[in-house]
Amino acid sequence: MGLTNSSTGANLAGGTRILLNTTAKKVIALAGNPNVGKSTIFNNLTGMNQHTGNWPGKTVSLAAGRWQDCTLVDLPGTYSLMAHSAEEEVARNFICFDHPDAVIVVCDATCLERSLNLALQTMEISSRVIVCVNLMDEAKRKGISIDLDLLSGRLGVPVVGVSGRRKKSLSALTDVINSADFPQSSLQLQYCSEIEQAVSALLPLVNTLPDMGIPPRWLCLKLLERDETLTAELLSRQDIQPLLEEAGAALSAVSLDHTQLCDLMAAAAVNAAEELCRGVVTYSAGKYNTFDRRVDKILTSRAAGYPLMLLLLAIIFWLTIEGANYPSQLLSNLFAKGQILLTDLFTRWGAPDWLHGALVLGIYRVLTWVVAVMLPPMAIFFPLFTLLEDVGYLPRVAYNLDKPFKRCKACGKQALCMAMGFGCNAAGIVGSRIIDSPRERLLAILTNNFVPCNGRFPTLIAILTMFFAGASTSSLLSALLLTAVIIFSVGMTFAVTKLLSATLLKGAPSSFTLELPPYRKPQIGKVIVRSIFDRTLFVLGRAAAVAAPAGLVIWLMANVSAGGVSLLNHCAGFLDPFARLMGLDGVILIAFILGFPANEIVIPIIIMAYTAQGSLLELDSTWQLRQLLIANGWTWSTAVSMVIFSLLHWPCSTALITAYRETLSRKWTALTALIPTAAGVLLCMLFTAAVKLLS
Amino acid sequence: MDFPETKVKEVLDMDINLNDIKPGQRARVLDLTAQDSMRRRLLDIGLVKDTVVECLGRSPGGDPSAFLIRGAVIAIRSEDCCGILVRPC
Numbered sequence: 094m095g096l097t098n099s100s101t102g103a104n105l106a107g108g109t110r111i112l113l114n115t116t117a118k119k120v121i122a123l124a125g126n127p128n129v130g131k132s133t134i135f136n137n138l139t140g141m142n143q144h145t146g147n148w149p150g151k152t153v154s155l156a157a158g159r160w161q162d163c164t165l166v167d168l169p170g171t172y173s174l175m176a177h178s179a180e181e182e183v184a185r186n187f188i189c190f191d192h193p194d195a196v197i198v199v200c201d202a203t204c205l206e207r208s209l210n211l212a213l214q215t216m217e218i219s220s221r222v223i224v225c226v227n228l229m230d231e232a233k234r235k236g237i238s239i240d241l242d243l244l245s246g247r248l249g250v251p252v253v254g255v256s257g258r259r260k261k262s263l264s265a266l267t268d269v270i271n272s273a274d275f276p277q278s279s280l281q282l283q284y285c286s287e288i289e290q291a292v293s294a295l296l297p298l299v300n301t302l303p304d305m306g307i308p309p310r311w312l313c314l315k316l317l318e319r320d321e322t323l324t325a326e327l328l329s330r331q332d333i334q335p336l337l338e339e340a341g342a343a344l345s346a347v348s349l350d351h352t353q354l355c356d357l358m359a360a361a362a363v364n365a366a367e368e369l370c371r372g373v374v375t376y377s378a379g380k381y382n383t384f385d386r387r388v389d390k391i392l393t394s395r396a397a398g399y400p401l402m403l404l405l406l407a408i409i410f411w412l413t414i415e416g417a418n419y420p421s422q423l424l425s426n427l428f429a430k431g432q433i434l435l436t437d438l439f440t441r442w443g444a445p446d447w448l449h450g451a452l453v454l455g456i457y458r459v460l461t462w463v464v465a466v467m468l469p470p471m472a473i474f475f476p477l478f479t480l481l482e483d484v485g486y487l488p489r490v491a492y493n494l495d496k497p498f499k500r501c502k503a504c505g506k507q508a509l510c511m512a513m514g515f516g517c518n519a520a521g522i523v524g525s526r527i528i529d530s531p532r533e534r535l536l537a538i539l540t541n542n543f544v545p546c547n548g549r550f551p552t553l554i555a556i557l558t559m560f561f562a563g564a565s566t567s568s569l570l571s572a573l574l575l576t577a578v579i580i581f582s583v584g585m586t587f588a589v590t591k592l593l594s595a596t597l598l599k600g601a602p603s604s605f606t607l608e609l610p611p612y613r614k615p616q617i618g619k620v621i622v623r624s625i626f627d628r629t630l631f632v633l634g635r636a637a638a639v640a641a642p643a644g645l646v647i648w649l650m651a652n653v654s655a656g657g658v659s660l661l662n663h664c665a666g667f668l669d670p671f672a673r674l675m676g677l678d679g680v681i682l683i684a685f686i687l688g689f690p691a692n693e694i695v696i697p698i699i700i701m702a703y704t705a706q707g708s709l710l711e712l713d714s715t716w717q718l719r720q721l722l723i724a725n726g727w728t729w730s731t732a733v734s735m736v737i738f739s740l741l742h743w744p745c746s747t748a749l750i751t752a753y754r755e756t757l758s759r760k761w762t763a764l765t766a767l768i769p770t771a772a773g774v775l776l777c778m779l780f781t782a783a784v785k786l787l788s
Numbered sequence: 789m790d791f792p793e794t795k796v797k798e799v800l801d802m803d804i805n806l807n808d809i810k811p812g813q814r815a816r817v818l819d820l821t822a823q824d825s826m827r828r829r830l831l832d833i834g835l836v837k838d839t840v841v842e843c844l845g846r847s848p849g850g851d852p853s854a855f856l857i858r859g860a861v862i863a864i865r866s867e868d869c870c871g872i873l874v875r876p877c
């Protein structure tokens with residue numbers, strides 16, 4: 094899941110030009126099928142921390158990093174150079190038009206044939222290809238052996254075998270990059286005589302074009318193939334319109350129609366790859382994937398598929414809540430002591446009241462609240478979820494949920510975006526690039542905010558624990574309640590997706606294929622260290638940037654008064670009538686508004702606002718917090734409205750900016766905010782009205 | 789009605805698509821009727837003529853189904869399976 098500044102921040106949509114304007118001597122691209130370990134190799138070479146995960150489609154944009162004096166570029170995975178989806182187009186365009194000095198085609202040793210298909214296509218466009226067979230450790234375990242020398246001989250390009258997770262094994266690859274002696278002639282795909290004839294007919298014309306750095310033979314083939322997105326790219330560079338017409342003529346001259354041509358071309362690559370593997374790959378064990386099949390039978394079975402999904406979710410929540418209790422308590426106590434110390438200091442220095450108020454009661458309080466109460470559950474949930482992702486469970490979720498998504502005329506891969514949304518909605522929105530159909534991709538973007546992100550979980554947990562799980566002890570009950578809340582939010586996702594499919598985004602569900610990767614042992618230590626580290630730094634950074642100023646604003650609003658009434662009361666009073674209709678109060682709404690940059694500060698702001706005006710409570714337990722809320726008029730129905738509105742309101746600023754970047758449309762961005770907000774306001778009002786009627 | 793022998797066989801073959809393959813069964817690809825982007829996608833993952841695929845199972849809702857294609861497990865919806873004509877083997 095992408096949750097750091099680098100993955101949700103400015104360089105996400107990043108243009109390739111920015112990446113390449115460096116002083117690096119060489120630019121080397123890492124290409125390959127999805128989920129073969131490109132990002133893992135990239136990380137190990139550059140020392141960077143691109144997100145990796147055991148499912149196809151983890152990387153959806155370019156990332157560049159420095160390795161020695163080269164710039165290494167990590168590409169999204171693609172099955173072929175014929176792009177079907179946005180993220181594949183990113184990869185295709187880079188290989189075709191950015192002229193990297195070398196392309197490392199990363200292959201999957203356990204599925205070499207299909208990987209070689211892409212390698213062969215890449216060799217058509219680039220003469221400097223290195224084939225890097227990754228996952229050698231996994232192949233060995235499965236009893237697959239690969240004759241790398243034989244393959245290298247046949248392909249005519251360097252072939253190395255590595256295990257991307259092990260840094261040491263990468264030396265084979267780095268040696269080849271460094272030696273950089275690429276053989277002049279490598280294997281070129283040969284097509285049937287009709288196609289070759291058509292190519293020969295076109296070649297003289299193509300040769301008259303000014304040089305684009307693209308091999309003429311490849312250009313001929315692509316002109317014949319008439320791939321829409323590629324043609325558009327080419328047209329934007331040069332006027333090839335007449336050539337396209339020539340290509341059509343050449344094709345009919347050899348009496349092939351367009352579909353036949355495409356079939357023959359695709360089949361040529363697949364068959365050549367099959368031929369190449371003959372004698373190169375040998376299987377010693379007969380059934381090398383029985384374990385995976387057995388696990389799949391259980392996890393995707395008719396009887397147990399859905400219950401197991403819920404069970405896993407509940408277990409993760411339970412571990413999160415239970416695990417966060419102790420560190421939360423510890424941090425709260427620590428910070429409470431800190432506050433006393435600070436206050437002491439301030440009085441000793443004779444600092445004015447307002448300074449103490451603004452700094453200690455404002456900034457310090459909100460900041461420490463975020464750290465003590467919001468951070469621990471985030472720091473536990475996140476690695477747990479990442480582990481699940483690393484094992485390879487997420488694609489199974491998508492597989493299980495495809496049927497309901499199809500009913501909503503959407504794509505099963507939306508489940509993957511949804512799952513990423515649990516980590517961060519911005520990451521979920523970017524992740525929607527794996528969905529081929531633009532309509533279905535928009536559905537995924539517009540509904541992503543319906544699942545709560547990591548930043549909203551602590552809010553939900555706190556409220557559920559305080560108001561519904563009884564005193565502070567019952568983590569299990571809280572976890573079950575939270576699971577129910579998540580079922581509700583997933584239900585909302587389906588409902589809204591369906592509604593949108595019937596109104597704004599009409600259309601039929603489109604075709605798609607979903608790869609279910611092998612289960613892999615997660616890198617537990619690495620995941621935990623990385624995600625706690627990443628997550629903690631990210632939340633701390635955001636807390637400093639957002640929570641602190643927000644705390645200050647709230648304190649000022651509570652203490653600057655106009656006409657005898659504090660600003661806070663003015664604003665809260667203004668919003669109050671509307672908020673009451675939703676079962677909330679003005680302060681809560683203000684907190685949600687101020688929480689726009691970061692959801693995790695909503696509760697701290699509410700507390701801040703309640704305490705800033707009245708009695709100053711010692712708030713070192715959730716129980717005391719509950720007392721404070723009740724003193725401010727909260728009831729169980731306020732809590733329910735709060736849960737609903739936490740789930741359903743505008744996305745945070747980062748998510749919204751990301752939505753704009755992905756859709757490049759003000760309308761869809763506005764709708765991304767409007768739809769969940771409208772749903773939230775409506776549901777809260779309905780609920781409150783129902784409660785009033787019934788009591 | 790008298791159909792020539794070969795004609796009958798062809799018609800029978802054409803009727804069988806990937807949906808008719810039960811979990812545990814294997815089949816050989818005869819032809820694709822899928823169009824455009826999906827056709828190319830299927831070819832890219834290796835579903836060219838004569839490729840052997842094995843049905844591994846169905847998702848809890850009965851659709852999509854998972855197939856073993858050239859060493860990789862790939863889920864395909866029933867609508868899309870219709871576009872893949874096969875002969876059981």
Ligand SMILES: Nc1nc2c(ncn2[C@@H]2O[C@H](COP(=O)(O)OP(=O)(O)OP(=O)(O)O)[C@@H](O)[C@H]2O)c(=O)[nH]1
Pocket residue numbers: 125126127128129130131132133134144145146147148149150151152153168169170171227228229230231255256257258259483613616
């Ligand atoms: N056992 C083993 N696992 C590996 C190896 N290399 C990568 N993996 C795992 O394979 C999975 C996929 O790795 P990524 O680096 O995310 O793959 P990718 O090619 O970048 O995938 P996309 O971005 O989706 O195209 C992760 O779970 C890795 O931990 C390896 O050499 N051995």
Ligand SMILES: [Mg+2]
Pocket residue numbers: 131132133144145151152168169170
């Ligand atoms: Mg990647």
